[in-house]
Amino acid sequence: MIEFSLWDIVSNLAQAARWTVLLSLIAFTGGGIVGLLLLVLRLSGQRWLERAIAAYVQVFQGTPLLMQLFLLYFGIALLGVDTSAWVAASIALTLHASAYLTEIWRGCVESIPRGQWEASRSLALSFGQQLTHVILPQALKIAVPPTVGFLVQVIKGTALASVIGFVELTKAGGMISNVTYEPLLVYGCVALIYFALCFPISLYAGILERKFNVVHR
Amino acid sequence: MSSTAEKKGVDDALATPHTHVGAPIVRITALRKSYGDNEVLKGIDLDVMRGEVIAIIGKSGSGKSTLLRCINGLEAFQQGSLTVDGKPLLYESAMAMRELRQRVGMIFQSFNLFPHLSVGRNVMLAPRLVQKKESQQNAARARQLLARVGLADKFDALPDQLSGGQQQRVAIARALAMDPAVMLCDEITSALDPELVGEVLRVVESLANEGMTLLMVTHEMSFARKVANRVIFMDQGRVHETGSPEAIFGNPQTPELRQFLSSLND
Numbered sequence: 001m002i003e004f005s006l007w008d009i010v011s012n013l014a015q016a017a018r019w020t021v022l023l024s025l026i027a028f029t030g031g032g033i034v035g036l037l038l039l040v041l042r043l044s045g046q047r048w049l050e051r052a053i054a055a056y057v058q059v060f061q062g063t064p065l066l067m068q069l070f071l072l073y074f075g076i077a078l079l080g081v082d083t084s085a086w087v088a089a090s091i092a093l094t095l096h097a098s099a100y101l102t103e104i105w106r107g108c109v110e111s112i113p114r115g116q117w118e119a120s121r122s123l124a125l126s127f128g129q130q131l132t133h134v135i136l137p138q139a140l141k142i143a144v145p146p147t148v149g150f151l152v153q154v155i156k157g158t159a160l161a162s163v164i165g166f167v168e169l170t171k172a173g174g175m176i177s178n179v180t181y182e183p184l185l186v187y188g189c190v191a192l193i194y195f196a197l198c199f200p201i202s203l204y205a206g207i208l209e210r211k212f213n214v215v216h217r
Numbered sequence: 218m219s220s221t222a223e224k225k226g227v228d229d230a231l232a233t234p235h236t237h238v239g240a241p242i243v244r245i246t247a248l249r250k251s252y253g254d255n256e257v258l259k260g261i262d263l264d265v266m267r268g269e270v271i272a273i274i275g276k277s278g279s280g281k282s283t284l285l286r287c288i289n290g291l292e293a294f295q296q297g298s299l300t301v302d303g304k305p306l307l308y309e310s311a312m313a314m315r316e317l318r319q320r321v322g323m324i325f326q327s328f329n330l331f332p333h334l335s336v337g338r339n340v341m342l343a344p345r346l347v348q349k350k351e352s353q354q355n356a357a358r359a360r361q362l363l364a365r366v367g368l369a370d371k372f373d374a375l376p377d378q379l380s381g382g383q384q385q386r387v388a389i390a391r392a393l394a395m396d397p398a399v400m401l402c403d404e405i406t407s408a409l410d411p412e413l414v415g416e417v418l419r420v421v422e423s424l425a426n427e428g429m430t431l432l433m434v435t436h437e438m439s440f441a442r443k444v445a446n447r448v449i450f451m452d453q454g455r456v457h458e459t460g461s462p463e464a465i466f467g468n469p470q471t472p473e474l475r476q477f478l479s480s481l482n483d
Contacts, residue, residue, distance in 0.1 A: 119329035119388075122289055123343035123395060124318035126311070133342060137333050 004180045010189055016172030017193050023168060024155045026090050031097025031154070038102040043109065044127065053102065060099030066160050068092050073164045089161035097154055104150060108143040109135060145209035152198045152205075159194075169193060231429055232396030234267055234302050234320075242267040242399055242430050243288060248297030250283060257283050258294065259454040265399070270431045272441035272462075275451035276477060281434045284451070285401050288432065289321040290314050302398040319347065322392030326404040328384040330376040330391070336363065337372040340391045347395070362390040366420050382413030389420055400424065402433035438481060442466055450474045 042053045060068065072095075073088040112135055120134040162171035173190035177183040236242040243265035250258040257280045265271055273281045286292040287299065290306055299306045302320045307313040330339050340359040344350040350358075363369050366386035376384055385405055392400060402421065406414045418440050425431055425444050435441055441448055441462060448465040450458040452473045458465065469475045 113327075113329075115325060115327050115329035116331065118291055119323075119325060119331070120343075121291065122318055122321070122323040123391070124315045124347045125343060126315065129346050133346065134331055138331075141333075 004176070004182075006185075009176055009180065009182075009186055012176055013169060013172055013186075013189055013193055016167060017169045017197070019167065020155065020158050020169040020194075021197070023089060023093065023158045023161060023166070024151070027093030027097045027154050027158070028151055030090070030094035031101050034094060034098035035101030035105065038098060039105050039109070040131065042102065042106060043131070057099045057103050060096055061103070065092075065096055065157055066163065068096055069160055069164055085161070085164045085166035088164060089158070089166045093154065093157060093161070096157065097150070100150060100153070101147065104146050105139065105143055108139040108146075111142060112138050141212050145205050145212060148201060148205040148208060152201050155197055155201075156194065231393070231424070231427055232398065234398035234430070236267045236302050236398065238267050238428075240267055241265060242269075242302055243432070244298075244300045245284075245288075246298045248284075248287065248294050248299060250280075250287060250292065250294040257454050258287070261297070261456060263449070263456065265430060265432060267398075267430055268428045269447060270425045270445050271433070271447050271449060272445035273432065273434045273449045273451060274436075274438070274441065274465075274477070275457075279451040280454040281451045282403055285323075285403050285432060285434050288399070288401055289318055289323050291323075315347070319395055320398045321401060322395060322397035322399070323401045324385070324388050324392055324403065324405045326407050328376075328381070328388045328408070330384055330387055332376050334376075335372070336368065336374050336376065336379070336387050339376065339387060340394050343391070344394050359390070359394060362393050363387070365393075365423075366390045367416070380413060381409045382416045385409065385417045386420055389417075389424075393424075399430045399432065402431065402435070404434050404436065406435070406437060438466065450477065452477075 038053050038056070041049050069089065069092045072092040073083065073085070076083040076088060076091075116134055116138065117130060120130045125133070158168055159170040161168055162174065165171070167175075169190055173186050177186040180186060234242060241264040243263070245261050245263040248258055248261040249256065261284060273284065275281045283292055287294050288301065290308065293308055301317055304313070304317045304320060306317060330336075331342065334342065337356070337359050340362060341350075341352075341355045344355050344358070345352065360369065360372060363372060366389055368383060368386055368390070371379065371383065371387070376387065379387065388405075405421070406417055409417065414437070418437065421431070421433070422440075422444050433441075433445075443462075445462050448460065448462050449456055450465060450469075450471075450473075458469065458471050458474045465474070466478065469478055
């Protein structure tokens with residue numbers, strides 16, 4: 001049997017953590033793009049679009065992320081498309097993040113006083129101009145802290161991708177603990193790495209929140 | 218501060234509307250509006266002549282603000298027709314609405330300046346985006362208009378740094394920058410501390426003196442009496458009584474108007 005030193009364990013986990021970071025970035029960026037698109041559609045004033053997007057948000061908020069991963073992984077396969085754990089995890093997490101982000105951002109946009117919409121409309125600005133020059137720049141300030149905070153949720157959410165066989169931090173931890181028979185040590189290290197990734201972001205979100213609160217009074 | 222239309226664009230003069238002096242610039246015919254079952258405007262007919270200054274008075278809930286907001290399409294009405302400077306109001310066409318709104322300036326009770334933009338950028342935003350005005354010309358015009366409302370030195374200030382009266386004067390400059398033919402004022406001094414009301418009303422008065430067509434919903438009766446050509450008393454969604462300031466304030470005909478005026482003196 002091969003002996004694993006602590007260094008071996010940590011370096012292996014660190015390599016797997018790269019995939020956690022990459023998957024988080026894909027989910028966060030993809031979710032951000034899709035979420036922004038959904039937000040704009042939702043604000044455009046079409047009743048049926050608003051309802052459809054609200055339903056989309058409810059579906060993703062009302063079911064466990066684990067089920068979403070399973071359904072996507074096996075669902076895509078059923079359609080006859082050969083899919084990897086990579087693709088399934090990226091898509092599932094992107095959709096999941098988009099639902100949450102669009103809802104967070106909708107709240108931010110709704111907190112902008114109605115008078116801002118009315119004043120910009122009275123000045124003959126188009127819907128797109130209202131959004132890009134008046135509403136979104138103000139909503140962005142409010143949106144930064146909760147958005148950064150949500151990034152932490154995404155990072156922790158990637159752990160679930162391990163169940164469909166995607167080798168990221170959690171999955172690697174499981175594999176290593178299987179050969180070292182030291183689950184407590186290995187999972188302790190896994191948890192520490194997650195914490196090392198998430199804590200600075202949480203800290204940063206807190207700083208941003210205080211900073212913007214001061215500006216807004 | 219006095220200037221003539223020929224010098225337009227060179228100094229702080231107001232735009233020249235398409236409508237001739239003394240011809241109707243706003244035509245409202247049989248306008249009805251309701252929120253669900255609640256009818257708030259019950260058939261309004263009103264012609265506003267170019268250069269006319271109209272004060273709309275009445276109790277809260279009488280529909281006066283709603284009427285004003287119908288004129289630039291912030292509120293949709295169900296029946297009747299409305300034209301501004303020859304342009305009819307068509308809700309279906311976003312283009313037509315934007316065209317119309319370029320002819321109508323609006324000033325709000327709560328100022329509604331864009332807090333993330335400097336005073337100068339507030340004034341320049343719409344001309345840049347909507348009229349594609351060239352930036353140097355746009356900036357020069359913004360400075361003229363800010364000077365006109367007495368805020369030449371505030372070009373780079375943020376709205377938060379200004380008093381309420383100053384913010385409202387910026388809002389007036391911002392509306393003027395689009396060269397509107399008609400200006401709507403929706404209780405523009407109601408959110409101001411009493412000592413700041415005068416500076417805003419003086420600017421409005423100067424606009425009136427230069428021939429701007431003004432429709433204002435106001436609680437400032439002495440101002441209405443001094444500046445308006447015509448006073449409209451609204452009650453329960455109708456134009457209840459209309460006439461010169463002297464007639465309305467000096468010789469009210471209906472019991473509702475008499476009651477309203479006496480309630481102000483309590």
